Amino acid sequence: MRRLLCTTLLFSAGLAHAEVPRVATDIAPVHSLVSMVMQGAGSPDLIIPPGASPHSYAMRPSEARAVAKADLVVWVGPSLAPWLEEPMSSLAQGAERLTLQDVEGIRLLTNRSGVAFEAHDHGDHEGDDDHAGHEDHEGHDHGAHEDHGDHGDHEGHDHDDHGDHKGHDDHADHDDHDHDAHEEADAHAGHNHAPGALDPHIWLDPQNAMVWLDAIAASLSAQDPENAALYADNAAQAQAQLVDLQADIQAELTPLRGQKFVVFHDAYHYFEARFDVEASAAISLSDGAAPSAARLAEVRDVVKDTQAACVFTEPQFNAGLVDALQDGTALKSASLDPIGAALEPGVDMYPALLRDLAAAFTSCLAE
Known part of the structure; x- marks a missing residue:
């Protein structure tokens, strides 16, 4: 009976873990923000490694698999990585996309013209x-x-x-x-x-990141209602950290x-x-x-x-x-x-x- 109980608990724990959405993110700053929100439940995959240009990148097989397995893809958007739209469409057809450049309430700037x-x-x-x-x-x-x-x-x-x-x-x-x-x-x-x-370097305004944290938590909660309170609390704590910073x-x-x-x-x-x-x-x-x-x-x-x-x-x-x-x-x-x-x-x-x-x-x- 004890062995059966332990097996049941382990199986239940595995089910709970499996329900956490698989998340793929484009660049390291976005990966960090998603990691903040997912703490205690899981961690996202990073598509574009640090040091690689987000503007043009050829994914490795492991990164392509991360996109294919994703339930949610969080990316800045086509202004930063237009090449990513095709693999998302072909590899992650069933995944939700959170396009951060389209989130309501952020500050968007345009490219400045001229040298001066x-x-x-x-x-x-x-x-x-x-x-x-x-x-x-x-x-x-x-x-x-x-x-x-x-x-x-x-x-x-x-x-x-x-x-x-x-x-x-x-x-x-x-x-x-x-x-x-x-x-x-x-x-x-x-x-x-x-x-x-559109200037795509939107993450360099911490106010934008604070808005994004709410959007990330909402997207995760829609797919994983059982952890909604955790995501909301993590987002609030991360926002408080960014306010102080x-x-x-x-x-x-x-x-x-x-x-x-x-x-x-x-x-x-x-x-x-x-x-x-x-x-x-x-x-x-x-x-x-x-x-x-x-x-x-x-x-x-x-x-x-x-x-x-x-x-x-x-x-x-x-x-x-x-x-x-x-x-x-x-x-x-x-x-x-x-x-x-x-x-x-x-x-x-x-x-x-x-x-x-x-x-x-x-x-x-x-x-």
């Missing part, structure tokens, strides 16, 4: 409530941002029209000289870098407002806009293409005109490009990584990514 970002006009996005329906996450942020209303125009992107950005047409002439490089970058990287297109980063970066710097490519707009530290220019059009000589010359002019003190590199960055920007002035440099390639995937990865970005800004911009 200060010429970019966000006026066509004004008036939208970027966190509608998520008032419970707003209160902690008002105090930090109420004194710089000039940045409100970053926030008002309408989910229904991010394919139509007529307000950006007047900036097309900024990049006329660089169209060949622009097309080459788009072909290499696999997503749209055109001015006015955002406040800490805000306090760290507030003294750096107004400091001029250049980034390798325009991947950090969400982080910059959230914490009010704005880049002056980007060296490259994308993370997969070298800048043209003409673009480098323009960036060098921006560095000189703005008296930029820092250039932010990336792990794949050609260090010789920093020398090309010097023009007789010493530029400090630090490395930024929007995807967290050097970080261990898991629940701690996303907070560590934001802390590392903040630390890099402080090390390079603090006087």
Whole structure:
């Protein structure tokens, strides 16, 4: 009888575990957020390993199997990894998809145009409530941002029209000289870098991550009602952690407002806009293409005109490009990584990514 009871308990435990949804995620920051919500019930699979480009990637057999077995696929969306749509359609036909770029209440930004970002006009996005329906996450942020209303125009992107950005047409002439490089970058990287297109680096705004945690918990709960309370509690705890982290980063970066710097490519707009530290220019059009000589010359002019003190590199960055920007002035440099390639995937990865970005800004911009 005792043996039968033990066998029954083990079988029941196996059934309970099997009911937890199999989840596949695209990039490590999203994997981290899903891991936070699933703690105590299971863990998601990561499709795109750290260090690989999310814009164009050939899945290994083990990653393809993870997609095929998934009950739920959580991904940023086609703005970041358009290549992933085909394997999801063919391998995971029965799986639910949570497309994070389409979640209501997040802040969406568009690609900035031209070399000098200060010429970019966000006026066509004004008036939208970027966190509608998520008032419970707003209160902690008002105090930090109420004194710089000039940045409100970053926030008002309408989910229904991010394919139509007529307000950006007047900036097309900024990049006329660089169209060949622009097309080459788009072909290499696999997503749209055109001015006015959706900027896919949405996870770098912690407010967006807080909204996503609720959406992740809701999707998991719909498939696994027995663990709904666990998912909701985990999401709430993760949100509280991010509230504190955002406040800490805000306090760290507030003294750096107004400091001029250049980034390798325009991947950090969400982080910059959230914490009010704005880049002056980007060296490259994308993370997969070298800048043209003409673009480098323009960036060098921006560095000189703005008296930029820092250039932010990336792990794949050609260090010789920093020398090309010097023009007789010493530029400090630090490395930024929007995807967290050097970080261990898991629940701690996303907070560590934001802390590392903040630390890099402080090390390079603090006087």
